[in-house]
Amino acid sequence: MSKMKEPPILQRRNNHLPYDIVLNIMERLPVKSVIRFRSVSKSLDSSVQNHDFISKHLNINKNNLENGYVIHKPSWEASRLIYSSPPDTSVFTVAFDRTLDRISEVGFPLKFISNFAQIVGSCNGILCLAISANIIFLWNPSIRKYKKLPNTCLEKLEYVKLGFAYHSENDDYKVVRISCSSLHIREIEVYTLSSDSWRRVGISSTNNVILCHDNLLVPAPMVGGALHWMENILEGKVIGRSMYIMSFDVNTETSRKLALPDHSDDPNCIALFKGKLAFITSERYGYQYSIWVMKEYGLVESWNKLFVVPFQRAAYCLAFTEYGSLLVCYSYNNDQVESHGFKFVLIDTETLHEKEDPDIQCPSYVANFMESLVLLDGAKAVSY
Amino acid sequence: MKFCTVKQYFDDENNNNVTNGIATTVIPLPNKHLKIKANNKEMEQYEQELLRNVMPQELTKLILAANYLNFKEALDFFCRTVANAIQNKSVDYVRKFFGLESDFEPGEEEKLCKEFAWSFEGVDED
Numbered sequence: 001m002s003k004m005k006e007p008p009i010l011q012r013r014n015n016h017l018p019y020d021i022v023l024n025i026m027e028r029l030p031v032k033s034v035i036r037f038r039s040v041s042k043s044l045d046s047s048v049q050n051h052d053f054i055s056k057h058l059n060i061n062k063n064n065l066e067n068g069y070v071i072h073k074p075s076w077e078a079s080r081l082i083y084s085s086p087p088d089t090s091v092f093t094v095a096f097d098r099t100l101d102r103i104s105e106v107g108f109p110l111k112f113i114s115n116f117a118q119i120v121g122s123c124n125g126i127l128c129l130a131i132s133a134n135i136i137f138l139w140n141p142s143i144r145k146y147k148k149l150p151n152t153c154l155e156k157l158e159y160v161k162l163g164f165a166y167h168s169e170n171d172d173y174k175v176v177r178i179s180c181s182s183l184h185i186r187e188i189e190v191y192t193l194s195s196d197s198w199r200r201v202g203i204s205s206t207n208n209v210i211l212c213h214d215n216l217l218v219p220a221p222m223v224g225g226a227l228h229w230m231e232n233i234l235e236g237k238v239i240g241r242s243m244y245i246m247s248f249d250v251n252t253e254t255s256r257k258l259a260l261p262d263h264s265d266d267p268n269c270i271a272l273f274k275g276k277l278a279f280i281t282s283e284r285y286g287y288q289y290s291i292w293v294m295k296e297y298g299l300v301e302s303w304n305k306l307f308v309v310p311f312q313r314a315a316y317c318l319a320f321t322e323y324g325s326l327l328v329c330y331s332y333n334n335d336q337v338e339s340h341g342f343k344f345v346l347i348d349t350e351t352l353h354e355k356e357d358p359d360i361q362c363p364s365y366v367a368n369f370m371e372s373l374v375l376l377d378g379a380k381a382v383s384y
Numbered sequence: 385m386k387f388c389t390v391k392q393y394f395d396d397e398n399n400n401n402v403t404n405g406i407a408t409t410v411i412p413l414p415n416k417h418l419k420i421k422a423n424n425k426e427m428e429q430y431e432q433e434l435l436r437n438v439m440p441q442e443l444t445k446l447i448l449a450a451n452y453l454n455f456k457e458a459l460d461f462f463c464r465t466v467a468n469a470i471q472n473k474s475v476d477y478v479r480k481f482f483g484l485e486s487d488f489e490p491g492e493e494e495k496l497c498k499e500f501a502w503s504f505e506g507v508d509e510d
């Protein structure tokens with residue numbers, strides 16, 4: 001019997017997988033497992049911290065996302081206004097984005113200051129937190145690493161607006177800070193993770209007064225490669241004012257204006273809705289909310305009033321998730337006890353289905369969330 | 385191209401029952417994959433069945449076969465199945481599974497384990 005030539009794989013003595021396939025498997029593991037298996041060998045530890053590996057792991061994670069998740073945290077300022085003894089405002093809760101049903105809690109390691117933390121934004125598993133206009137952190141709770149950003153490069157910070165974005169062209173992360181000092185001057189500076197520094201990118205002044213509009217507790221939405229904030233310009237002595245959207249292109253680092261649709265005089269916030277720019281406004285003193293969506297990004301004519309949500313009581317909009325859940329609260333009087341409190345309701349804007357008593361029971365910052373290894377290779381990122 | 389490699393594979397192999405088993409699992413996979421590509425649930429069920437009937441070590445052989453056949457969808461599928469099988473296992477288990485040696489300097493490994501102690505919670509017993 002002639003000796004048949006064995007194919008290479010059967011010649012292998014130990015039948016072990018080639019290293020590139022080992023990494024293929026590692027890329028599909030949950031974050032906690034990847035971190036634990038760093039202890040398997042020095043080469044695996046080094047491979048896992050490689051930037052390409054982290055990117056591949058992220059993309060596989062993104063494609064697998066069946067359920068969307070959010071992370072939310074009570075707002076210290078807003079909670080103080082409605083509760084005499086506010087809840088623990090240092091707790092971050094991970095939840096399902098449709099129902100806001102709680103999954104788990106995580107804590108920012110610097111617990112005392114995390115009471116005041118605001119969620120500026122969330123990208124690829126990294127949260128951007130602001131303790132104040134000048135104290136900002138990037139944090140990946142899944143791998144327990146955080147990084148404090150350096151101080152501003154501007155002389156003065158006033159009426160600050162912040163935004164956090166992933167810059168896909170450069171595979172980098174950017175924090176954008178707008179400071180409207182003296183009400184006439186708008187300065188913009190950008191922080192990039194790759195350079196770990198701030199850079200001033202624009203300054204504009206106008207004879208009119210610029211008012212940066214509050215976006216409730218909703219992060220600045222990132223659509224069409226740009227971050228968005230609402231602004232108001234008071235023209236001269238005329239009392240009439242016009243609100244518009246200021247969009248900042250994260251790649252070209254230039255800004256432009258986008259008009260809002262015709263709306264009543266009580267705009268609430270702009271947000272992300274299934275990948276599109278959405279505008280939420282309340283009408284009839286909070287008895288009705290309208291949700292507009294810009295169907296074609298950049299085309300003002302494509303603003304479309306997609307949903308109208310009626311309420312039986314005057315409701316206050318607190319958050320709007322990417323899935324389209326509207327979180328509102330309204331006050332009620334309990335005649336028997338002569339006290340009043342706040343009731344929280346979650347509305348699915350598509351079905352108008354109401355969920356009473358959702359797992360969020362106070363004004364909170366809400367942002368999308370996923371697990372990732374991003375920041376594992378970050379310089380000056382601290383483990384805890 | 386797939387047919388050429390498969391034919392060569394069959395021509396080359398000796399009559400080994402194990403490799404026959406691999407061939408019977410890997411070859412029907414393209415058809416099944418096409419049929420149930422749209423339905424993730426069925427894919428999950430198939431994966432569960434595979435996990436139950438096939439030991440992780442056997443999965444290794446399936447991966448090697450799929451790699452040799454240059455069959456990317458099967459390779460990704462089996463890698464995903466292995467990932468699900470080992471995700472809660474200990475460092476020692478994974479070391480043996482991949483045939484990797486701990487090449488750390490003395491004390492380095494302990495340092496890592498200490499720094500990421502949280503990642504060792506809820507690990508399966510070996």
